[in-house]
Amino acid sequence: MNSKFLKTLQRELFLRKEKNLLRKLQVYRKEGVDFSSNDYLGLNFDGTIHNFLWKVLEEYKVQEFTFGSTGSRLISGHRKIFEEVEKDFSFLVKNSDSLYFTNGYVANISTIYSLLSPRDYAVVDQFCHASILDGIRISRSKKLYFLHNDYDHLENVVKKIRSKDTKNYIWIFTEAIFSMDGDSPNLDIILQIAKHYDCEIFLDEAHSIGIIGDQGEGLSSYLNLHNEISVITYPLGKAMGLMGCFVSGDSILKEYLINFARGFIFSTAIPIIILYLLKEIISFMYTQEAFYRRKKVSELSEYTRKQLVSKGYNIKNSNSHIIPILVGSEEEALKVSESLKNKNFNVVAIRPPTVPAGTSRIRLNLHSHNTKEEIDALIYELNQI
Ligand SMILES: Cc1ncc(COP(=O)(O)O)c(C=O)c1O
Structure with a gap:
């Protein structure tokens, strides 16, 4: 060599x-x-999803004319089932609207860098996932860490920023259940700080969706705080057992992401059958x-x-x-x-x-x-x- x-x-x-x-x-x-797996509810382990697959193949096989989606959703990849499943999911998490991305990594990266400009501030829990950090890095916003779940430190950081800059956005990043530590933030306190210092909140619910709440609606919806959080992402490869990620929030956010999130715009939509499976998995959450x-x-x-x-x-x-x-x-x-x-x-x-x-x-x-x-x-x- x-x-x-x-x-x-x-x-x-x-x-x-x-x-x-x-x-x-x-x-x-x-x-x-x-x-070690993230199949928390055993949907893969015991064949639940395999059974959904047989059902989907029988019920839906003639309704779709392609297996692969044949293009990005803005070109030839969009089907009605995407909208149906986005609606079903929004209902589960009690949020206004949701947009499906191919995976959590891409969803986090492209959502973050479409929202934050280099003038804005990203205040991040030190244990946040790599996809959040990478999104911030690409956005070239000003990144500041706060000590894990340390609200005094968080407040000090945002207070300092606000004392000098009253104009630009401060985004606070956290996760509902941290992937390597298994603990949760106190969302109530973070919301209070965010309100006081005029910050937006970005929450990743990868490890709580399907797990927390009577229907597995995740931490923020379970606590009825979801409407006060600007962006919530729900990667679906953990308890939901499959793949992809919903980004949930106001319908204006959805429309914005369709127009500005490059990981959504410039990428082939997922094979259609995945959406039919997701529909079954979302229904399963209520059982x-x-x-x-x-x-x-x-x-x-x-x-x-x-x-x-x-x-x-x-x-x-x-x-x-x-x-x-x-x-x-x-x-x-x-x-x-x-x-x-x-x-x-x-x-x-x-x-x-x-x-x-x-x-x-x-x-x-x-x-x-x-x-x-x-x-x-x-x-x-x-x-x-
Ligand atoms: C907290 C968190 N966010 C995002 C992701 C990325 O999601 P995905 O595996 O769908 O790309 C993961 C997965 O490792 C995660 O643990």
Whole structure:
């Protein structure tokens, strides 16, 4: 290999490996006990979505004339089903309107950079997801972090900005359940601060949609605060079990995004069948079965957190189905995850740059298809390491 370019890449990879930070693809083991997937309600695990697929194929096969969408929604990719599903979803989350994007990463990036200009301020919880940070970066707005869920710090940051600039927008970014820590912000307090200092709020509900609320409507709608939040994004690859992302808010926001969100405008619309499946999944959220599954996730999560804390593990401030077990070094996190994998548990080690240095962890995701016996066995094995 003599290309200068490839040698540079190889050196970067070598440095990562030396620091125990190299990432590798691993084929998911279906036979392993699932403590790692985002399939929180088990819609993939137990074949619920497979069953929807058979139903959709039977009921809708003649109604659509293409499988692939054949173009972006503004060219040839738009169908009535997009509008129907956007309406169904808006009803679930009690919001005025929603726009479907192909995935959460693109939705966050393109929504953020279509809304924020370089004159505006992005005040971001330090643990917000990479898609939020990347959107801010592309927008070239002025980024300031606030300490995770620290409202005094948040207030200090926005107060300082407002004392100098009364004109431009200040956007506050947070998540309903943080993906690596499993805790939630106090939305009431953030709203008070936002009102007082004239800020807009952007909320990502990736890990709460389908999980929080009687119908899985997510944190902001459950607390009836959704109307006071300017933009809410709902990635659908977690409890909703599929893919894509709704961005919800006022219908003016929707129209604006159709015109200015480049990730929406310049990208082929998803295969139409995905929308029919989403329609079934949204209907499922209202069922007794979904209610039961949410309850089970919540009970199992509480049980796991209690067991781990009683055995002295540091699970940070998790109060959800995402439970970090702090181990500290990258090397130790890899060692623990490998040992658990050898005992047939699917778990992942989360390391920098996904989390801050020195906070490498095993992240447990709890699901309705987990059992207390699996949790007890996992904790037993953890104690043996
Ligand atoms: C908080 C959060 N936002 C956005 C995303 C991106 O969503 P998607 O996987 O649909 O691209 C993720 C997924 O990892 C996430 O955890």
